[in-house]
Amino acid sequence: MMIHFQHLQQTFIIYFVSYRDKFENLLKLQKLLGLQCSHFLRRSDIMDSLKNENFDLVIVESFDYCTFLVAEKLGKPFVSILPTTFGMVDFGLPSPVSYVPIAHSLLTDCMDFWGRVRNFLMFFGFSMRQWQILSTFDNTIKEHFPEGSRPVLSHLLKKAELWFVNTDFAFEFSRPLLPNTVYVGGLMARPIKPVPQEFETFIAKFEESGFVLVALGSVFNIAQFQKSLKEMNSAFARLPQGVIWKCNPAQWPQDVKLAANVKIVTWLPQNDLLAHPRIRLFVTHGGLNSVMEAIQHGVPMVGVPSFGDQPENMVRVEAKKLGVSIPFNQIKAETLALKMKQVIEDKRYKSAAVAASVIRRSHPLTPAQRLVGWVNHILQTGGAAHLKPHAFQQPWYEQYLLDVFLFLLVVLLVTVWLCGKLLVMVARWLCVARKLKKA
Template sequence: MKLLYFSVVLLASLSHVFSYSYLMVLPTGAKSHFYVGQALAKGLVAAGHEVTFASAFPQKKPIKNLLDISLVNIIPVMDVHKSRILESSKKSIIQRTPLLHALGLKMTKTLLEEPSVETLLKENRTYDAVICEVFMNEAHFGFAEHFQAPLIGLATFGASSWTTDLVGTPSPPSYVPHFLLPLSDHMSFFERALNLLFTAYDLVYQKFFYLPQQEQLYKKHFPHNKQNFYDMRTNTALVLLNNHVSLSFPRPYAPNMVEVGGMHVQRQQRTLPQDIEGFIKGAKHGVIYFSMGSNLKSADFPQQKREALISTFRGLKQRVLWKFEDSNLPGKPENVFISDWFPQDDILAHENVKLFITHGGLLSTTESIYHGKPIVGIPIFGDQHMNMARAQQSGFGITVRFDQLSTETLRNAIHRVINDPSYTRQAHAMSVRFRDQHETPLERAVYWVEHVTRQKGAKYLRSAAQDLSFIEYHNLDVLAMIFGGIGFILFAIFYLLVSLFKLIRCKLSEGQEKPKKLKRN
């Protein structure tokens, strides 16, 4: 036993002796996505590895063993998308789906045509693994074979149809809500019907319209790759999910799909800027923090919505920190502090902050839970609606629909969450559950990246589901044979009964029609 113990300890110590080289590709120009990828990149560098980091936000201060590849042309693409968020949110989910995937195709194409990326592909570099964000950018997965390395996916907002298909993770629509729908895991009959129909629509749209366009980009920019596009997708070695079961709904995962939600959260509170610290400490009744994230600017809200926010905040006894992207806010109340940037993580960690008004993005809800703060959510797009459905079901938040946002609806939601201690208690309880992990999410992520690297892709984790067609996976051929056989047997029985009935009727008819013998005189 002692020999076994020392062998395990030695293996664990040697795991960091070997230095690996990684390529990380983040195609989005969204700061929230970047923060997740940056946390993993820095974690790998701290573990002694080298990371080539392709993103739209190069490091302001150089970090040893982290080489930035700047994706400067991604930012304008995202800016166009951001400017249309409010307009797109008015459309139905059926109409928004093609628009969302069109954004993905545009980002995929833009990244592959970046001069810095074209140069990278021409260089004779080698990597031990390629870590690629999974966000409607399947053609980018071709980097892995190009550099003869295992493919690791990084899902910055949890499991979705984009990620589950990569490793064969089952997603029963009976209790796994589509990530774009505002549903929980306990659905009514009509909600299950909606979830099933939209999941089928999304599957058909991706298979016949979206993925073929990604395939064209893959063939164009990786002409020497031997794997076809669809085999390449299902050859993914590992998917890291920016989620945790304590924050979401329980659901099945393939063994090579691992939850690492919370990598970006600061474990130690940093000192706040003096003006913000003074504003928070001087709030007798506490502080409310309001931010709509990095993609949507509250300064771009329609005038009616902005006035509703101003009117609501003016009537509160609490002070408000409002992430507002314009230095000029006409009618700003005295109890409101505006800035185009706040250290959100550190603000939520402050004991005098009582409530977080958010758009419901996964990073924001994760930070709110980690720090035990209840939320009022104003979801606009993407997974925000589902995240707020989770918050309401879990009891630590309330949703205010943007189209119903008014002084009355927002004030009522704020008063309810602040004055009902059950919301804060539930946020604290979820914080305890989320923190109750035997390792930090970042440590888990680094371990699994290293594990897949050491095991040369860890093929043994690959589910057999990846080798089955849609028909085989759902046993539709077997069911067709069974029901076809049953149908044939029933038809045969019916045919025999009908034939027997006809025969009996014929015999009876012959007996009745038999001529009587004539009597002789």
């Protein structure tokens, strides 16, 4: 099953990059997660072992909804970590569509009229897709929870005591938050270490021109896209800077001559290189952790997003003037080279990145301190009921005041009807009075 999952994951990425069957393949991925969840919950040895452990709280991650079902099966309170930007998961936050962009809309918080129309219409599509994704776990719930006490997955998302969101005010659009929503963007930040000598030696060749760091994430395999690889190599050759590129040398095509100013490596210390004083630009896939690291060190970006939340992340990067973006499937050597030179030479991008770094670093508490502090808070207070709005207990028609609007509409219609009746009666009375007067 794991081999099947990995194959489906790679197929999903390829389809997503080429913009074919995106949502259908996501549903297949979720259905497979549902099957894996059923298999896990059948493992009585594992579940009994967890039940026998003396723990007070479960920390779950929201990409795989199985974790919510495991916590519910154990009967333990839980907190959830959202690894992506807002909008990918609906856990009950107020989301005014006038300035909170819907997932995959590629809109910012500053929408014109047509942007708001598009966002409003996309809200219904998102709600339908969310329902379809959650329904892939219906069979798992029916199999492992007795009738009458079966949880509703959408309700479980709101049952989380806390939501830790992998974002930061330096990056995310301002939006309404609930008291149980805590930003912990940069949680994975590590202390800076000296850059290994092989990288220092390469960087020194380019003196004050500096270097460009290229890393497209650990999931995406650039070797599967030969045309894009050639275009990127050609673009890097046009730069005066050195380029350190995370790209497996063993998979480099033999018919492509590596640019003289490019060093390709299987692994690189990304955080340490982003902190290097001679870095000029970060070419990234737009993964949230990579973006957070770039913001941490004040490095401007050129994004080449391909799938998942990456396009949404780069919309925020562009809106904050931290860099520019080119969809991966649209990469051309000339365009990429121009974009990179634009960001390197226009100091406004560097200034915006440094300003974002100041915001990111100036929190009174680190992301880890925030996470630990809030977990301790709910453990000491017996849960986070005091942090959740009553709206979580209301049916949807009450939350949107549809019952109030319906009542007021009925009152208005009845009032108009009565007024109409009264006017008819007055008109008849006046008509009769005129006839009597003439007589």
